[in-house]
Amino acid sequence: METNLAPFIRDTPEGREADSILRACVHCGFCLATCPTYQLLGDELDGPRGRIYLMKQVLEGAVPTATTQLHLDRCLTCRACETTCPSGVQYGRLVDIGRKIVDERVGRKPVDAARRYSLRKSLLSKSVFGTALAVGRFAKGLLPREVGDWIPAEQPAGAWPSPRHTPKMLIARGCVQPVLAPNIDAAMARVLDRIGISAVQIEAGGCCGALPYHLSEHDYARAIVRRNIDAWWPHVERGAEAIIVTASGCGVMVKDYGHVMAQDAAYAEKAAKIGALARDPSEIVGAAWDQLAAKIARTHATTKLAFHSPCTLQHGMKIRGQVEPVLEALGFNLTPVADAHLCCGSAGTYSVLQPELANALKANKLRALEAGGPAQIATANIGCLTHLASGTRTPVRHWIEILDERLALNA
Ligand code: SF4
Ligand code: SF4
The missing domain is CATH 1.10.1060.10 (Alpha-helical ferredoxin)
Incomplete structure (x- = not known):
């Protein structure tokens, strides 16, 4: 036009x-x-x-x-x-x-501005978010059901393998995921360990910057990106082969660091390199599939499972059809999901800022996911995971946890 x-x-x-x-x-x-x-x-x-x-x-x-x-x-x-x-x-x-x-x-009305500010402050600070979550878990029984449904049970992370391999990959820490579901990164580290790669966990860094970036706070987001690059760069110089981001909502942002920082003369080159090193778990597992397939415990029991591909995976990163064959190879019977291209309504802070639309999308998505009667739902993003889990009793998990669990059966 x-x-x-x-x-x-x-x-x-x-x-x-x-x-x-x-x-x-x-x-x-x-x-x-x-x-x-x-x-x-x-x-x-x-x-x-x-x-x-x-x-x-x-x-x-x-x-x-x-x-x-x-x-x-x-x-x-x-x-x-x-x-x-x-x-x-x-x-x-x-x-x-x-x-x-x-x-x-x-501009924003004061109440809307305050809501966005408090969202950013609480979600970006692990200590504030962790404290709020702990209080929420303690008082869950006293909270209204629609609030309590959002609070997941405490989850142990499980063991993080010792760094015994020469090849190294970083696992980028997010903001809410390590607090809500610490097992996801630990499961990724255990899968890596089985293919001869040690996972380096960087405590520095945190939010990938996506949350403020999509709230139109681009300068704030770029400050976060610079902090992450500073934290990750020494490991890149020491030869880290990839930066794995287990939440697809964050992975799509880290892959885009080169574009986000293109006008920053001091960081543009490093940001482009970091973006090129960013990997979704499905890319790592896909590349090492022959090695992993040989370690999977054979099972004759088939369990029904539905896979929800997050928008950030299928539309943002354009990764489609990579996770489903892995889950099928693990022995799961994948149930058909209608309108699999449609968003579940989580979308970062959308579920808080646009609750009516988000809840309508969640109801539609859960109807589609549960139509085939799955025993569990797998996904690839912590935002989708918590959003969907708040509306169903069917367990919702990250698919890398399911792969790790199945590999452990054969250990
Ligand atoms: S599909 Fe939509 S965005 Fe693409 S060219 Fe047509 S109107 Fe424009
Ligand atoms: S909500 Fe509609 S316009 Fe917005 S990104 Fe999704 S498909 Fe595009």
């Missing part, structure tokens, strides 16, 4: 990027069919094409309103529209640019 960006943005890096994304869109509307919010709300402005149009208007100089902001806020940044788009429109990058400008121009 033709564009004529306003002088305030035209000659900036964001303006140039937004311009080339907008020009790629041919307004065909193919993306509407796979947009979860368009499906729920039926409003063109709550679909990708409408949002692109709104952002184009703002970038061309129109004054955004609270209504513009609302339609952008309702977007999950699930990027299902990118998967469907025949023109390769990078909607996710455009909405990051558009949202920031709209937020700066429109």
Whole structure:
């Protein structure tokens, strides 16, 4: 489509990027069919094409309103529209640019600003989040059911193997996952140990930066990215072969560090290298599958399992069809899941900031996941895991924990 960006943005890096994304869109509307919010709300402005149009208007100089902001806020940044788009429109990058400008121009009501601030503060601080979780677990029986359902039981991490192998890979620590589900990273470390790789756990670092970045706090997010690069870089220089991110919501961000830091002369090169080293567990397991397959305990009992592929895995990282064959090889009978491309409604802070839409998407997703009567649900992202687990009694786990457990049977 033709564009004529306003002088305030035209000659900036964001303006140039937004311009080339907008020009790629041919307004065909193919993306509407796979947009979860368009499906729920039926409003063109709550679909990708409408949002692109709104952002184009703002970038061309129109004054955004609270209504513009609302339609952008309702977007999950699930990027299902990118998967469907025949023109390769990078909607996710455009909405990051558009949202920031709209937020700066429109501002936030005090109550909304306070909610976003407290979300960022509590989720990014392990001590604050850990304390809140401990209090929540203690008082779970006294809490309203809809709050208590969000609080998972305490989970032991299990053993972290000693660093006995020469090949090393880093496991990036996230912000909420080590507190909520410490077994996920430990399970990844045990799987690595079985293929002759030692996992290095970096206590420094924490949030990958995705949470503030998608709340339009780009400078704050970049400060976090610099801190992570400083913490990880010495290990990269010592030959770490990869940086594994077990939460796909964080993995997609770390893989994008090169783009996020492209304008930072001091960090751009290191950020690009870190991004190139980032790996999802499915990439590591896929590359070592022959080695791992030989260690899997044979079982004749088939259990039904449903796999939920997070948007950040299938649409963000474009990793599709990698986990399912692993689970089948472990002896699970994978049940069919309708509309597997649709978001579960977790989407970072979305489930807190847009609870009605998030709950509707969760109900739809659980209906699809449980249609085949699975004994458990597997996924690849802590956000999806806790969001889905809050709405079902079916156990929801990270698939790497299931692989680790099955490998342990044969140890
Ligand atoms: S499918 Fe792609 S090109 Fe078509 S309207 Fe959507 S974003 Fe634009
Ligand atoms: S990112 Fe997801 S919610 Fe947002 S417009 Fe695209 S498909 Fe719709």
